[in-house]
Amino acid sequence: MVKIVVRDAKEIVRAYLRGLGFGKDYDPEILMAAHPELAEKDTNITARLDELVYAAAQKVLPAQISKEKAVALYKVLYTEAGGASLWKTEPLGGAFENPQYREAMRRRVFDAVPAYCYSDMPTQVLESYKTPLTRRISLWWNVRRRRKHD
Amino acid sequence: MIETRPISLSEVRRRRFYVFGCMFVATSLLGLKWTAAMPTEANLAAKIIMTTLFLLTSAWISLFFFSSLFGFFELLRRRRVPGIIWPDKQTPLVGRTAVLMPIYNENPRQVFANLLSMAQSLLKTGQAAHYDIFVLSDTTQPKTWVLEESLWNQARRLMPDEVRLYYRRRPKNVARKSGNIEDFCHKWGALYDYMIVLDADSLLDGQTMVRMSQLMDANHETGIIQAPPICINSHSLFARIQQFAGRVYGPIVSSGLAYWQVGDSNYWGHNAIIRVKAFIDCCGLPVLSGRKPFGGHILSHDFVEAALIRRGGWLAWLLPELKGSYEECPPTMIDFAVRDRRWCQGNMQHLKVLISKRLHPISRIHFIIGVMSYLSSPLWLSFLVMGILVALGHEYFPPDYFSNKQSLFPIWPIFDKIGTIALFVISMFMLIFPKILGAIIYLKDNKFSKIGGFFGVWKSVGAEILFSALSAPIMMVFQSKFVWEIFTGQDVGWKTQNRGGDTSWSEACRRHAGHTLLGVVTTIVLWRYVQPLFYWMLPITVGLMLSIPLSVFSSRWTWGATAFRHKWFVIPEEIDVPDVAAAASFFYQKLNASDDAGVLTLIADHYMLELHTAMLETNGPTPEFDGNVSENARIKLDNYISYRKEPAFSRDEETFLLYNPEILREANLVLNMV
Numbered sequence: 001m002v003k004i005v006v007r008d009a010k011e012i013v014r015a016y017l018r019g020l021g022f023g024k025d026y027d028p029e030i031l032m033a034a035h036p037e038l039a040e041k042d043t044n045i046t047a048r049l050d051e052l053v054y055a056a057a058q059k060v061l062p063a064q065i066s067k068e069k070a071v072a073l074y075k076v077l078y079t080e081a082g083g084a085s086l087w088k089t090e091p092l093g094g095a096f097e098n099p100q101y102r103e104a105m106r107r108r109v110f111d112a113v114p115a116y117c118y119s120d121m122p123t124q125v126l127e128s129y130k131t132p133l134t135r136r137i138s139l140w141w142n143v144r145r146r147r148k149h150d
Numbered sequence: 151m152i153e154t155r156p157i158s159l160s161e162v163r164r165r166r167f168y169v170f171g172c173m174f175v176a177t178s179l180l181g182l183k184w185t186a187a188m189p190t191e192a193n194l195a196a197k198i199i200m201t202t203l204f205l206l207t208s209a210w211i212s213l214f215f216f217s218s219l220f221g222f223f224e225l226l227r228r229r230r231v232p233g234i235i236w237p238d239k240q241t242p243l244v245g246r247t248a249v250l251m252p253i254y255n256e257n258p259r260q261v262f263a264n265l266l267s268m269a270q271s272l273l274k275t276g277q278a279a280h281y282d283i284f285v286l287s288d289t290t291q292p293k294t295w296v297l298e299e300s301l302w303n304q305a306r307r308l309m310p311d312e313v314r315l316y317y318r319r320r321p322k323n324v325a326r327k328s329g330n331i332e333d334f335c336h337k338w339g340a341l342y343d344y345m346i347v348l349d350a351d352s353l354l355d356g357q358t359m360v361r362m363s364q365l366m367d368a369n370h371e372t373g374i375i376q377a378p379p380i381c382i383n384s385h386s387l388f389a390r391i392q393q394f395a396g397r398v399y400g401p402i403v404s405s406g407l408a409y410w411q412v413g414d415s416n417y418w419g420h421n422a423i424i425r426v427k428a429f430i431d432c433c434g435l436p437v438l439s440g441r442k443p444f445g446g447h448i449l450s451h452d453f454v455e456a457a458l459i460r461r462g463g464w465l466a467w468l469l470p471e472l473k474g475s476y477e478e479c480p481p482t483m484i485d486f487a488v489r490d491r492r493w494c495q496g497n498m499q500h501l502k503v504l505i506s507k508r509l510h511p512i513s514r515i516h517f518i519i520g521v522m523s524y525l526s527s528p529l530w531l532s533f534l535v536m537g538i539l540v541a542l543g544h545e546y547f548p549p550d551y552f553s554n555k556q557s558l559f560p561i562w563p564i565f566d567k568i569g570t571i572a573l574f575v576i577s578m579f580m581l582i583f584p585k586i587l588g589a590i591i592y593l594k595d596n597k598f599s600k601i602g603g604f605f606g607v608w609k610s611v612g613a614e615i616l617f618s619a620l621s622a623p624i625m626m627v628f629q630s631k632f633v634w635e636i637f638t639g640q641d642v643g644w645k646t647q648n649r650g651g652d653t654s655w656s657e658a659c660r661r662h663a664g665h666t667l668l669g670v671v672t673t674i675v676l677w678r679y680v681q682p683l684f685y686w687m688l689p690i691t692v693g694l695m696l697s698i699p700l701s702v703f704s705s706r707w708t709w710g711a712t713a714f715r716h717k718w719f720v721i722p723e724e725i726d727v728p729d730v731a732a733a734a735s736f737f738y739q740k741l742n743a744s745d746d747a748g749v750l751t752l753i754a755d756h757y758m759l760e761l762h763t764a765m766l767e768t769n770g771p772t773p774e775f776d777g778n779v780s781e782n783a784r785i786k787l788d789n790y791i792s793y794r795k796e797p798a799f800s801r802d803e804e805t806f807l808l809y810n811p812e813i814l815r816e817a818n819l820v821l822n823m824v
Contacts, residue, residue, distance in 0.1 A: 015822035019756040019815075024822075046819065072763035072811070079757050110306065112768045113318045114282075117340040121332055123434040124458055126506040134505055145441060145639065 221406025355474025373464025450496025669694025
């Protein structure tokens with residue numbers, strides 16, 4: 001298992017934010033000030049950040065997406081939209097209402113595949129003609145294979 | 151304006167009567183000549199065996215010859231395949247078409263470049279909105295999987311707005327390509343009227359795709375339309391020779407097949423459009439009973455699917471009129487043989503399907519042709535071996551001139567040398583003449599300038615015939631070995647086709663040592679014991695003895711380039727490069743394929759990691775992994791993070807990590823903090 005040697009919470013938050021397109025030098029103070037629990041000792045920081053991202057994702061992504069996919073997709077879209085420079089960490093938590101942001105994110109939503117629309121594909125029957133010759137060949141072949149197998 | 155040329159059932163039957171009647175008459179005449187020319191001292195058993203082998207190989211050659219001959223006349227008269235309605239080219243499309251690209255550990259850069267170029271070509275037709283493209287990945291190599299995702303992401307941004315590009319990967323490649331297509335039909339088939347099935351190296355012009363969809367719209371009883379593909383983009387000498395042969399002789403072969411198959415044609419597995427409803431209703435392939443190689447999943451699914459669609463009452467067409475359909479040739483003789491091994495097993499498996507109830511007679515003929523494509527080699531080999539044995543017998547057991555039978559005269563052994571030469575000349579004529587007819591079609595259309603000029607064409611045809619003659623015995627031995635392996639129960643599996651690279655001397659020696667040895671031993675035996683046969687067998691023994699240098703030199707790209715410079719084996723598509731092929735090259739350069747480090751790419755690149763995670767759900771449920779696999783994967787990743795020790799992940803370990811993005815995220819986080 002990968003061992004995470006924690007220096008401080010700020011470092012973790014900064015590293016996490018890079019997944020949203022923030023630069024190495026970005027100071028996460030604003031986000032941490034808005035969410036003081038991130039600095040608390042017992043907080044699972046990445047899990048909490050995932051919650052914040054998920055909350056933001058729910059506002060812009062279609063409803064039926066699972067949490068794991070929504071978090072990942074939000075990060076992709078935010079990076080593509082250049083969210084780090086445009087809106088900083090504002091969409092993470094709080095009531096951030098910005099039509100341009102909403103539009104930019106929704107426009108970029110993509111699906112790797114369309115929604116399923118199932119059909120049944122019946123398995124076909126390939127029934128062989130049974131003539132004395134084919135029966136004999138089949139018997140010979142099976143006996144031969146069995147002997148070889150044994 | 152709608153064009154159509156109706157055809158009655160009696161005309162269809164007449165066409166088949168002509169082709170198979172000619173084949174029957176020619177085989178009978180050759181057989182009669184053979185029985186007269188056969189050495190009289192051979193014993194009865196040898197005579198029966200040799201005559202049977204001779205008849206089978208002659209029938210095979212005759213069918214090819216007469217089919218090509220009728221194809222030639224069809225092309226000469228510029229006649230369209232009758233019985234199908236050709237709508238006007240401007241007809242707006244009604245149905246929706248899915249373009250399917252099933253892939254398995256292929257070069258994803260080429261795959262996506264080709265798809266982008268096809269989408270651009272579709273855009274020019276103004277009917278692109280009727281198409282969606284699906285990349286159906288069965289890839290098992292983790293690094294290729296990550297690269298496919300990266301390239302899909304790049305390609306979807308380059309796609310025209312009208313065309314959607316989808317990507318899904320199956321965790322297990324159950325039933326290979328047929329299972330892959332079946333999975334598509336099960337999940338999304340209902341969304342589309344038609345599907346165009348491609349291969350990893352397929353390229354279809356937008357106009358051709360639209361034409362195929364229009365034909366489907368206009369012909370409601372049609373299940374499959376096959377557009378005969380032309381080989382392009384060849385570089386090695388071997389591939390360029392194959393490409394030339396396909397381009398010059400291919401049209402008459404296709405026209406010949408279309409002439410007698412009409413609406414009962416075959417499906418070649420790619421570059422074809424299929425009615426989804428027909429496919430869903432008729433093509434759920436069963437798993438054949440018994441063990442591999444005859445039992446199990448059907449390997450060469452295409453022939454079986456065509457037969458089942460035909461059994462379901464739908465029509466299947468091969469339409470040589472459809473241009474703009476391309477593929478690539480195997481680059482080397484060894485790659486060609488590797489592909490043949492796979493196809494051989496698939497076709498031999500058809501022996502079991504061939505005797506199934508309710509199949510259309512022409513579907514059975516397709517199966518027989520497929521089987522004979524490979525079975526003809528051991529038949530030919532057996533025929534040669536029998537000939538040598540009879541000749542050796544003649545040397546060691548001299549004829550009994552004065553047998554116990556009372557006779558006034560001694561019994562002279564008779565060997566009809568002139569008759570044998572005549573048979574040889576006729577056989578050669580039947581094999582070579584269709585090639586000349588293929589070149590004549592270009593002469594008629596005054597297109598020689600597009601295939602290397604008048605002299606360029608004839609020298610290329612001559613060289614191709616020589617190369618075919620030299621390589622034919624090598625392929626004969628290869629294929630005979632394959633058939634033997636299959637009948638003795640050896641399974642081939644499913645390997646990715648190599649699409650580039652020269653053959654090294656060591657590789658050639660390994661693969662062709664047996665051929666060379668066989669050639670040398672046969673030559674020595676013939677020279678020492680049966681000198682008259684020595685010269686007859688030279689075309690075969692020389693090919694075998696030269697197999698190693700032939701394989702190496704023909705695989706060279708430099709030799710291919712030199713041939714092109716000197717106007718050898720030129721095809722029209724090399725003079726006027728089709729737009730779709732030029733665009734594919736452009737997109738190939740444009741796509742960035744540097745993210746090929748698999749797991750290491752993901753833990754170093756947040757964006758790719760999140761993209762991979764977002765796409766993971768579409769793969770279906772996570773497969774189960776062995777406890778050791780997960781443990782080792784974690785340890786190796788830990789060592790990489792802590793000590794920068796380059797991890798040598800096994801395929802399973804890397805795949806396990808790709809299915810567990812939470813581990814990768816942790817690693818990514820730690821890397822970002824360092």
